[in-house]
Amino acid sequence: MQNFLSIVENVNNAVNGFVWGLPMLILLVGCGILMTCLTRFFQISHFKHWIKSTVGGIFKDDHVTAHTGKEDTQISQFQSLCTALAATIGTGNIAGVAAAIAAGGPGAIFWMWVVAFFGMMTNFSENVLGIYYRRRNEKNEWCGGAMYYLKDGLGAKKGCRQVGSVLAVLFSVFCVFASFGIGNMGQINSIAVNMNSVFGIPSLVTGVILMMLAGLVIVGGLKRIAAVTEKLVPFMAVIYVLGALIVCVTNIGQFGAVFVSIFKGAFGARAVGGGIVGSGVAMAVQWGMKRGVFSNEAGLGSSVMVHSSSNVREPVIQGMWGIFEVFADTMIVCTITAFTILSSGLVDLNTGKVVSDQVSTALVAEAFSSVFGRFGAGFIAVAILCFAFSTVLGWSQYGSKGFEYLFGTKSVKFYQIIFVAFVVVGATMDLTLAWDLSDTFNGMMAIPNLIGVITLSGTVMKITHNYVERKLLGKDIKPMLSAHDEIQEIHEREVQEKIS
Template identity: 85%
Template sequence: MPVERVLSIVEKVNSAVNGFVWGLPMLILLVGTGILMTCLTKFFQITHIKHWIKNTIGGIFKDSHVTAHTDKEDTQISQFQSLCTALAATIGTGNIAGVAAAIASGGPGAIFWMWIVAFFGMMTNFSENVLGIYYRRRNERNEWCGGAMYYLRDGLGSKKGMRHVGSGLAVLFSVFCIGASFGIGNMGQVNSIAVNIKSAFGIPAIATGIFLMILGALVIVGGLKRIASVTEKLVPFMAVIYLICALIVCIVHIDQAGAVFTSIIKGAFGMRAVGGGIVGSGVAMAVQWGMKRGVFSNEAGLGSSVMVHSSSNVREPVVQGMWGIFEVFADTIIVCTITAFTVLSSGLVDLETGVVISDQVSTALVAEAFSTVFGKFGYGFIAIAILLFAFSTTLGWSQYGSKGFEYLFGRKNVKIYQVIFVAFIVVGATMDLSLAWDISDTLNGMMAIPNLIGVLALSGTVMKITQNYVQRKILHKDVKPMLSALDHIQTVHEEEIKKMAV
């Protein structure tokens, strides 16, 4: 059978699966899970907003006081390092290219629906992290191992008659995770870097690929501690620089702020036709693209970031859950919103109809918005931003894939995965990735299916752990803490807490 025929069949099959995975039923499931967890936790992201801000971003400078004691031999990482590693994977091309795609396909109204999916996604991510910490365990190297595969196997699997279902879903999740790590987590990101660097500076893709492969090998093969130490420095730096430049563009075009906000709200509810189409289809496109790109950007519900959040040295599941809330807040409510205002305020989109006036697409649309203020520097800056954003995403996803590989084949075989992952960086830089991107996009979405089944099945457990935390830490009641599903870890954590209290 000719190669073209095989590729054609693969493309058709993938297109059909992708249509379901990222179709309306899946988006309803994703957002529906967030709505359920929001209700079960009594709108925790709003009712305890002061508490979670104080105990996440507000506690960074006293990190040593709120985390467990570590020594040179310990393999765990701090809460802030776990956040940065997770943000490294979530703050990526989705925050630049994804926002531009949402506006181009769904009109300005898509941004409103990105906000909605992020609001409820905060509690989906919260729930994943709570379950990740609660069901995690140590491996032979004393590293914490947690994630959807563990709460599927040990949480869902512990329910009557569900042992084999839980174990099967855990294996499926791990397989989909490994596949997605090579696609969206590796080749897709590296290809974006190579294309942007070539267009901005004329550097050949192969040269970029070899450079990134060497750099990736130095960090990735070093393991989680090295990835965490790099992302801890890289993520805040790149996010702050990008946001400062984007805010400058917004300030220069501040006179457009009212029109931009009005366009977003009207486009979201079909008060005007999006892209000149009929109102009904305009709303549908705004909803679909806003939700799809929102989920793609912050990954809430995919079960990805929980694998690195579970490696934190925190004892309280809810504390790491609050970092999950902050992660979605920072990724979508802050970074994506500022990117959207940068594009919409720069005159590249007709705010009356939602039509993109510019001929540019994807990252180039954002680059053109920056160029309205910074000139040619705007294009170079976005190319560098994509380099940092996308490479950090590759680092984060290498850890996700490692955890999926470890679950299936054991800790001692992870180096095999890491070597193959690093080698594929060059492949990603030099090949046409349209089909590979589409397949990995499908695998990325398929991760969400077993993960969301686990979150929904264990929603009662999340509710109990959250109530337990609120009673102890906010209402100051004397209640036995819920820290781990494993008795020996629960006992150790209780003893550590007692020692700290003394």
């Protein structure tokens, strides 16, 4: 068994190095830059509008939060956001940020911001395409995601039918594998390690308990998952942010030095850990981007699969929820985590070197303990439990959709049973291998998705401009319908022409 794991680790390291090389980072950020330019910097130019239409609508628009009926297979806009945030707000926001700082120095946080800024429009584009190309399955459930806009969108272009179909299958395969990595074993392992180190609970016991809890929710399908996440996600996010803000306010005198270390570390004015300057910049960029993607998942094409189940009709409306998702995950939660660590004296702000003996989640726990005492470590352990478990719930839905695309609707129960069983495996495996596998599957999943977004960028641009002209400029023009509505409309028109 040990030899097998060693082989898996060696192969994974080789693939991980290739997947997360410079070309992949250029593709990832380049896609975000392209969509930002094509939509005329929508995340800035229409900041007030998307804030008002998303988080602002929670308090003013009943349609945003209204639950659909029992027979309705759709979920509300707010439920789709919470389920997506459940999958994104996980260990990446705590352990991931700490790992980025430890490996890439404070400068990694700057590059995490860069990825998030452009990632907002990547996520926006994914959601727009998800709504535009979604379809109903035999259970009358909405099915959307990269596999559908690759097959029906890219595949509709001249000479791309085969390419679109192949990429759709590859994305679905990578999605299923990623759901077991980033969405299951990596998260569960973090919970088990923390429960054992803080409370002395054996990892196997943690795994068995979480397996039973996950089974109760996941087997119930999307509506049950959404019902749980819409209560758990806002609660856990607010509690964690409040605790982190208290630590930040306590150390507010260090904020100036923290900002300086972030920007100097990002551009090589100071090397990571006192090493070679060029090497320090490369590490800051690589780790900032990797952990940024791990955290907000923009570019993976993951959250679009649950956003596509929303009861919204306008693609751009759900696209704006995608912008808010990345904003909340990285710009708010990850940033607060970073400032909590950097302001607590655990990192030498002059060299970027971690002076604490702790790593990963324990580094954040030590930062909290500096203010809350022994309660701090317990607080982080419980936060990781809530964050990571909600991620498992969200990713179970993503994997289900990938599996459904490959093997049909009736096969989903089989996937869900295997997914739940792997919770125990994740609790007892090596943490490093779990994280490395997550990074690898993330990258492999992103490649076909980004190809789809880039090749369909013109469609996103047209849909966005159509929305802006109608809703913001008040022009009386026809809205762009979903792709399947347009196909149906063309078919009906042809029938009428034949009759006449």
